[in-house]
Amino acid sequence: MTELEKGPQHVRRGRGARERILRASQQLFREQGINRTGMDQLCAVAEVSKRTAYQHFTGKDQLVAEYLRQFDPDVMAGLFDRTDLTPRDKLLAVFDLPGSGTDDLTPLCPYIAAAVEIHDPQHPASECARDYKIALAARLAETAREAGATNPEELGEQLALLLDGASARTRVLNLESFPTAAAIAAVLVDNAIPAKGTRKRK
Known part of the structure; x- marks a missing residue:
């Protein structure tokens, strides 16, 4: 690969084409959807030629999967790996998500959005979304197990479902649903974790 490359208008560009393509995908996929975004538009926004794009990604399918992997590769490590929060606090902090995106609306979870648009369960992006969830x-x-939940797997599934529901409802109604979801989560967590002094059943 050469030191410099030429973009669509034959303007010499520095290194970093892959990063520009990913940034363009993050912008366009979230603004207008995956299916409505073509490689020509992606290349134009990223200021790279299609030849350069296909040197970094075998096709749009691979690009969509890589786009998803950029969001949260370590599964909320910034939250779950914190040492200043108790396990219970971590479970509730999952719902303390800041508003972002157009009009300060929390965007639809990119994994859900991709699954809605891509109907092929064997698609690399579908597999990536499924693996993340x-x-x-x-x-x-x-x-939940660290917090002392009697059935941590069940609580984990309940909170995951609640999180996805809050994301979808926020997007559909254009209203922030995470505070309500956080209140529901607190009830689920408190019901799942025995009060101090209560002996667990063997």
Whole structure:
């Protein structure tokens, strides 16, 4: 690969084409959807030629999967790996998400959005979305176990489902749903974790 490359208008560009393509995909996929975004538009926004794009990605399918992997590769490590929060606090902090995106609306979860648009369960992006959702539920269950939940796997699934529901409802109604979801989560967590002094059943 050469030191410099030429973009669509034959303007010499520096290195970093892959990063520009990913940034363009993050912008366009979230603004107008995956299916409505073509490679020509992606290349134009990223200021790279299609030849350069296909040197970094075998096709749009691979690009969509890589786009998803950029969001949260370590499954909320910034939250779950914190040492200043108790396990219970971590479970509730999952719902303390800042508003972002157009009009300060929390965008629809990119994994859900991709699954809605892509109907092929064997598509690399579908597999990536599925793997992430399974990993998130597992991380919630692990934290629930640390918090002393009697059935951590069940609580993890409940919180994962509640999180996805809040994301979708926020997007559909154009209203922030995470505070309500956080209140429901607190009830689920408190019901799942025995009060101090209560002996667990063997």
